[in-house]
Amino acid sequence: MLSAMAGWGPAMVSTTPATRAPATADPGPLRPPWSARALIAAGLLVAAVAVTWLTFWWIGLSPASLAAGLDDTARLLRRMWPPDLPRAGDVAWMIVETLLIAVAGTGLAALASVPLAFVAARTHKGPRRLRPPARAVIVLTRAVPTLAFAILFVRIFGLGPLAGALAVAVHSVGMIAKLLTDAVEEADPVPAEAARACGAGEVQVAVSSVLPRVFPALAGIVLYRLDINIRASAVLGVVGAGGIGVALQTALGSLNYHRAAGIICVIVVLVLLLELLSVTVRRTVLRPTVRRRTASRTSRRDLVGRDTGAAGRTAGDTTGTAALPGGRAPHDVGWDRGRVLRVAGAIATGVVFLVSLWSLDPDPGRLSGAWPNLRAVLTGMWPPAFSGDLLMAVLESLLMALGAAAVGAACGLVLALLTAVNTTPWRPLSAMVRVLLVVVRGIPDLVYALLFVAALGLGPYAGFLALWISSTALAAKFFADSLEQLDPLPHEALTSVGARRWQAFAAGIWPQFVPSFTGNGLFVADLALRESVVLGIAGAGGVGYLMQESIATLRYDTTAAIVIAIAVVVYAIETLARIARRHLL
Template sequence: MSALGTSPPDPRPRHPGTTVAPPSRTGTAAALVLLVLLCAAVWSVGELRLNVATLVDSVGNAADFLSRTLPLDFPPLGELVALTGQTIAIVVCATLLSVLVSVPIAVLAAGNTTPALAARYGARTVIVVARAVPDVVLAIVFFRLFGLGALAGVLAMGLHSVGMVGKLYADAIEQIDEGPRTAVRATGARPLQELVAGVLPQVLPAFVATALHRFDINLRISVLLGFVGVGGLGFEIANALRRLDYQRGVALALVVLGLCVAAELVSGAVRRALLGGHGERAHRRGGAARAVGRRVDALRAHPLPGPGRAVPDAGRVTPPWTPHRVRGALFGGVTALVVIASVAGADLSPWRIITGLPDMITTLALFWPPTTGGILSVLLAELAVTVQIALAATLLGAMVALPVGALAARNVSPTPETAAVFRMVIVVVRGVPELVLAIVFVVITGLGPVAGALALAIGATGLLGKLVADSLEETDVRVQQAVRASGASRSQVFVAVTLPQAAPAIAAHLLYQLDVNIRSATLLGIVGAGGIGFYLLNASRVMEFGVVTTITSMVFATVMAVELLTLWLRRAVS
C-alpha cells in the first residue's frame, strides 16, 4: 500500500485483455483531504507572515533579549533543589494518579474485556472528554475547590492524562494474544483472575512504557500550569517573567530543560532494561505468552479451589531469579521509593480534599450556563487563528523533522555516529517545553501568532523527528538489503524501498502532530503567543467562568472534529 492508501502501479507489461483495478474511493478521498490540509497549511504560513523577512526583522530583538538574560541568575542551591524536588513530586503523583484511574477505565473500554456496548462506549467517552478538556481549565476548577498549591496541579494533570494513558492502555488490551486468556478461562478462573493471569502479563510492558512517556509529557506541562498557580519551577518561571527578570527566568528554564532531557534519557534506559531492545516486540509478546502458559499449566495440574478448599502449596509457581527479573525487581523497588517520597514531597493533604469536595456543585455551577461575554465574533476569529498556528507549525516542523529523522534512523544514516548525534539533537529539542519557547519568541517577535507557530514548529521537530526515525527503523531491512545487493546506492534504496514502507506510518504521525498542535496552540495563547488561549486565561482571571465554558466547548468541538478526521485518515492511509 502506498502513503495514500492506493496500490502502487504494476511495473510489469500489460497483456491484452487484462484490466487494472481503479484506485479505491477511500484512497482517492484520503488523497484529496491530505492535499486540502497541505494547501491549508501553506496558506496559514503565508497568512501568519512566517517568512525570512519576519525573522530578519527580529534579529535585533533576539540580540537584545540575549543581552538581558546574561549573566544567568540561578537561585541558591538549597532553593533550587527544593523547587526541583517539588516539581518532580507533582509530576510523579500526577502520573501515578493517571495510571491508577486509567487501568479500570481501559479494561472497560477494551472490546475484548468488556462486551457490553454501553459500558465500553461510556468508558471511551470518559477518555475522549479527559483528553479534550485542557488541563488549564481543570486546574482552574480545582483551584476554586482546593486553593493554590500542588493538589490542584496533581489532579489537573492526572485526570487530563487519562485521555492519553487510558486510550493507549485500552489499545494494548485489545491487541493481546487471546490464546493464553482463553486457556486461563478454561481452568475455571473467575473474571478478575482471568484479567490478572491472562491479560496483565501481556500488557504490562506497554503499560510501563506508556507511564514513562506520560511522565515526560507531564514534566513539560508542569511549566505551563505554573502560570496559573501550580507550585514548583513553573511557578517561579512565571513570577520571574512577570517582573521581566529574564536572567532568573531563563536560568530556571534551563533547569527545566535539563530535567526534561534527563527524564527522556532515564525513561528510555528503563524502557530498554525492562522491555528489551529495539526489534524485540514480538519476542516480548512471546515471552509474556509463555509466562502465562506456565501459569495455565500449573492451574491445570492444580485447579483453582472451590468454596471451602485450600490452595495446595504444590500449585505455586515461583519463577527463577534471572538477571531480567532482578532488574525488574530493582526498578520496581526504586519506583516504589520515588512514589512514596513524591507523595510526601507534594504535600497532598487528604483534609483539603475532604473540605473542598462539598463545594464542588457550587463551583461547577459557576461555569454554567455558557456565555460569550459579547465577544463571540472575536472568539471565533481567535479559534481560527489557533487552527492556523497548528497547521503552519505542523508544516514547518515536518520540513525539518523529515530529514532530521532520516539521519537519526540507524538503517538510513550514513554512519552510526551520525545517527547517534541526530538522536541526541532530537532528545534535546524534545526537552525544551513549548511554553518556554513561546515566551522567548514573544519577546523576540512580539505578541501574536508568529511566536506560537515558531514555538510549536520547534516542538514538532523533536516529536516528529523521533517518530520518523522510529518508523524508518521499523521497516523490513531484508527488502532493503535485496535492493542494495542489486547495485542500488544508499539514496536509491531509501527513495525506492525504505520511504515507501514507512510512508503510511509517517502520514499517521503528521496527522497526530496536527492534533497535538491544535491543543498546544490553545494553551500557548496564555503567554500571548496568539490564539484563543489568551481569552481563556483572561476570562478565568476576571471570573467570567461562563466564557471559560464557551471557549472550552469551542476548543472541544474543534479537537473532536480533528480527532474524527485523523482517525478516518489513519485508517485510510494504513
Template sequence: MSTTLADRPADPGLPRPRRRPPRPSLLPLLAVAAVIATLVSAWSIDFNVLTLFDGLDEMGALIERMLPPRLDDPGRIGMLAVETLLMAVLGTVLAAAASVPLAFLAARNTTPHPAVYAVARAFITFCRAMPDLLFAVLFVRALGIGVLPGILALALHSIGMLGKLFADAIEQTDAGPREAVRSAGAGYFREMLNAVVPQVVPAWVGTFVYRIDINLRMSVVLGFVGAGGIGFALQDALRGLIYPRALGIVLVILVIIAAMELVAIWVRRILLTPTQTDPRRDRIARFVFSAILIAGTVAALIVLKVNPLSLITWVGPALEVLTRMIPPDFDALGAQLFDAALQTIAIGVVSTAIGVVLSIPFGILAARNVTPHPAVYWVARSWILLVRAVPELILAVVFVAALGLGPIAGTCALAIASIGFLAKLVADSVEEIDPGPMEAVRSVGGGWWATLFSAVIPQAMPAMVGSTLYMLDVNVRTSTILGIVGAGGIGYLLFESIRTLNFTAAGAIVLVIFVVVYAIERVSGWIRSRLV
C-alpha cells in the same frame, strides 16, 4: 506541551496499529488539501517568512540579555525541580490507578454493557480533549495556588491517554486464555485477573513509563498558572525581566527532562525486552521498578505535603467552579470567541506544516539504519533530544519576548516543538522498515540517495502520514492554551475570563475548546484510518 502525546504511534510497549500501504488515490488529495489549508491559515494570521527575518535582531538581542545564565538561589531551584518531578510521578500514578478499572469498562471485549462502554469512552475522550493546563487553571481557581491543582490536572489529562491505550491493549488480547479460565468456572474478576492482565502488563508498563516522561515536561510549566513546580520560578524571573536567571532555570529544566527521557528509555528497554537466558533478571527488574515507584509515590505525598484525603475532597470545590460556568454565555465575547478559535486552528495547522518540512531531514539522519555516518546519527539524535526537552509554553514565552504578542510567536513555538517530536517519530519509523528493499537497491549499485528515495521513504510514508496527522491533533490542542502567555489563540480569552471571575464566559470558551479539539481529533483519526 506535551505533548500530550497521548496516542503516540511509535513507542516501545505501546499497542501498534497494523500497517497498511496508504491508498494512493487519497494521498494526492490529502497533500493538496494540506497545502491549501496551510496557505489559508498562514494568511489568516499574517504569518510570513519576512516577519521571521525581521524578528532575528530582536531574538539576538534577547539572547544577549539572557547571557550569561545564572542561578541566584540554587537550593530553592533544586527543591522546585524535585517538586516538579514528584508532581509528575504522583499525577501519573493516580491516573494509572483510575485508568485500570476504567479501561476494562471501555474495552469492547470486557465491558459489562454497551452503555457502560459508551460512558467510559466518553469520559476518556473528555480527559484527552481538554488540555492539562486548562485543567490546572480551573483547579487553581477552585482549590487555590499550590501543587494539588497541578497534580490533579496531570492525573485527569493522563487518564485520557492511559485509559485509551490500556483499553486498546485489552481489546487486542487473545481470547483463548479467557475461555480456558471461564471453562474452569471462574467468575468475571478472576477471568480478568488470570487471563487478561498477564497479557496486557507489558503494554501497560510501556505506556505508564512514557506518560511519566510526558507529565514531567508538562509539570515544568504548570507554575505559570500557579499550580506548583519550577515553572513558578521561571514565570517570576520572566515577569521581572531577569533574563539571565530565567535562562539558568531553563537550563535546569533541560537537564531534568533530558535525564528523565534517558532514564525512561533505559527502563522501557529493561522491562519490555525480556531475556531468554535469565528470566530471574526480568523478575528482579520488575520488582525493583515497582519498589522505586511505590517509594516515589510515598515520597511525593510527604515532600509535597499532600493529604491523601485531599485527593478525594477536591471534587466538591471543583464541581462548584464548574457549575458556575453553566449555562455558558456565548454572547459575552461574541464574534471574538470564534475568531480566537479559528486563530487557534490556524496556529496548529501552520506549525504542523513547518514541522513536517523541517523534521524529515533530521529524522532520516537520526535513523541508525540510514544515517550516512555514526557521528551524524549522534549529532542528529542529540539535537532532537535538545529540542524536545523544551516545553512549548517556554518556547512561546521566548518568542513573545522577541517577536511581540500574537499568533506568530505561538506558531514559531509549536513549529520548533513539532520539529523535535516529528523528527523522532520519523527516525523511529525509518529504523523499523524492512531492510530487504534497501539491500536490493544497493546490490544493483544504488547510492545513498537512490536507496533513500527508492526503498526508505516509500516504506516509511504510511508512518509519516500517521505521525503528521497526530501532530496536527496535538498542536491544535496545545495552541488552545498558548494565549495564556500572549502567544495567540483562545487561551488568552479563557485566562482573562477566569481571572476576572466571568465564569459563564469561561464556560463558553471551555466548550468551544472541547469542540474544536474533539473535532480535529476525530477528523485526523478518520483520515489516519483511511490512509495508514
C-alpha cells in the same frame, strides 16, 4: 527433412507480416492507476499547502517579518547570556517538587484508569449502560491539555502542587485508560471465559484472569506517561500549579532574563536526564518480561515434546522413565533473585507514591474548603456561552497548529534525511543533527512560547514560531526512525547499477516512505493542536488566553464552552487522522 525445414524457414519469415496482429497506437508512458490511497495522499498534500498559506496570511508572516522576528529573538537571547543559575538548594527543591507532582499525578491516574478501562472495554461483560459514559470520560480527559486543567484546579484548590498533581492525573487518565482498554480487548479471552464458566463474577474475572495478562502493558504505559508528565510538570508553575515553572514565570515577569536562562537550562538538563532514565528503565523492566514470556512458551513446547517422546517410548515398555522431570513443589513460589527484585521494586514504587501524595499537603480542611469553589465552578458552567470571539480563537489555534505542523513536517523531512543512516551524506553530520534534535525536543513548547512572547510581543506569531520549532524536531525524530526501518534492497539495487543519490532516493526510498511520512505528519499535527491551546495561556495566541481570562473573571460559562470546543476539535482531528492512517498504512 532438413531441406524441407530449410524451405520452411523463408516461407515462414515471409508470411509473418501477414499473420501478425494489426499494430496498435503507442499507448504512451505507463502511469499507475489512481487509487483511494493516492487520492487521500494528494488531498492531504493540497490541504496542507492551503492551510499553510492561510496561516501565513492570518498571522501576517512574510520573509521580512520572519527576519525581523528572528533578529528580535537573537537580541533577547543575547540579553539572557550568561545564564544565572539559582542556588543549589533552591534548584534541588524545585526539581524534587516537580518530580513529586508528576509521580503523584501519574499514580492517581493509573489507579483511576484500571476500572475505567475495564468498564469501557467491549470484552467486559459488566453493565453496558456504563460503557458510553466511560468512553466519553476517556475522550474528554485526553482532549483537554494538562495546563488547561491546571488553571481550573488552581481556581478550585488554590496555588500549589496539589492543583498541578490533579491536573496531571485527570489528563493522564485519558491516555492510560485508552491504551489499557485496547490491551484488555486484545487479551486472550479463553481464561476469562473459563473463570465465568466456573461461576466467577466480572470483578473476579477482571482481577484474576485479565489484569495479570495486561499488567506488563499497563507498566509500560504508566512509565511512558510518567515521562510525559515530568515534562508537563516542569511548566505547570507558569499558572501557579507548583514545580520549577513557578521560578521561570517569576523570572520572566520580573524581566530577570539571566535567571530565566539559568532556569531554562535546568529544565532542559532535567528533561534530558529523565528521558535517558526512562529509556533505561523501560529496557530493564519490560524487556525481561518479554524474554520470560518467550522462554515460558519455549519451555512449554519442549515439555510437550518430551512428554510425547516419553509416551511413545513407554507405549510398549512400562519400565521407562517419568514423562515429566522433577521440580519444585506446586506450593513453592520460588523466591529467586528476579522475584525478590520485582517485589522490592513494587514496594519502593508504593513508598515513593505515598510520599508524593503526602508532599501535596492534602489537608482535610483545605479539601473541604475547596468544595464551595468547585460547586461555584460547576454551577457557573451551565449553560455554556458560545460566542463569535470564542469561535475565532478556536480557529486561530487550529490554523496555528496545522500550519506549524505542515511547515515543521517539511523542515523535519530535511533534517531526517541528514540524520537517517541510509540517507545522510556524512556520518558525523548525522550524529551532530541527532544531538541538536534531542536538545531542541528537550525544551518544552511553553518555554519557546514564553521566549517568543518576550521578544515579539503577544499574539499568534509567537505561538506559530514555538509550534514550528517543536513540530520540526518531533517530525525529524519520527521520520528518521521510519527511514531507517525501510527495506534497503531497492535503494542498494539502484545504486549498484549506477543511479545517482537523488535517483536512488526518488525510486527506492520515497515510495516506501510515503505512508510513514503521512501517518507521522498527521500525528505531529494532532500533538500541535493540543499544544496550541497551552501556548495561548502564555499569550501566544489562540483559545488558551481566552480560557485563562474567563477563569480569572469568573465567567465559567465561557470556560465550559471553550472546553467543549477544544474537545470537539481535537477529537475531530484525531478521528480524521485515524481514518487517513487506516487507508494509507
